[in-house]
Amino acid sequence: xxxxxxxxxxxxxxxxxxxxxxxxxxxxxxxxxxxxxxxxxxxxxxxxxxxxxxxxxxxxxxxxxxxxxxxxxxxxxxxxxxxxxxxxxxxxxxxxxxxxxxxxxxxxxxxxxxxxxxxxxxxxxxxxxxxxxxxxxxx
Numbered sequence: 001x002x003x004x005x006x007x008x009x010x011x012x013x014x015x016x017x018x019x020x021x022x023x024x025x026x027x028x029x030x031x032x033x034x035x036x037x038x039x040x041x042x043x044x045x046x047x048x049x050x051x052x053x054x055x056x057x058x059x060x061x062x063x064x065x066x067x068x069x070x071x072x073x074x075x076x077x078x079x080x081x082x083x084x085x086x087x088x089x090x091x092x093x094x095x096x097x098x099x100x101x102x103x104x105x106x107x108x109x110x111x112x113x114x115x116x117x118x119x120x121x122x123x124x125x126x127x128x129x130x131x132x133x134x135x136x137x138x139x
Contacts (some may be wrong), residue, residue: 003101005061008068087120
C-alpha cells in the first residue's frame with residue numbers, strides 16, 4: 001500500500017460572484033468557501049484575493065488517486081453544463097493535492113481527461129514529497 005494522502009476538489013474562483021451565487025449557478029452546495037478579504041488561514045494575516053467555492057471528493061485521504069478523481073467527476077456530472085458555463089467567466093480548477101513518502105500513481109485516463117475538459121476546468125496538481133518515515137528522530 002502506498003504511503004500517500006490524496007485530496008481532490010473542484011474549485012471555482014471568482015472576483016465578482018460570491019460563493020452563494022456560485023452555489024446557485026452550479027446547483028450543488030460547496031464543502032468550503034472563502035469570501036474576498038477573509039483570512040485564508042485564521043491568524044496568518046493572508047487574505048483571500050477572490051471568492052472561492054470548493055467541493056471535495058468526500059473520500060478519506062487514504063483512498064487512491066483514481067478513486068478520488070472518479071468520485072469527484074461523478075459528483076459533478078449532473079452539474080457539468082452549469083460548471084462549463086461558469087468556466088467562461090470564472091476560473092474552474094480540478095485540484096489534486098498529494099502528500100507522498102514515495103512516488104504516487106497519478107495516471108489520468110483519456111475518459112477522466114475528457115470529463116475534466118468538459119467542465120472547462122484546468123488541472124492543478126500539487127505533489128508534496130515528505131521524508132521517509134524514520135528518517136528524522138522522533139518520526
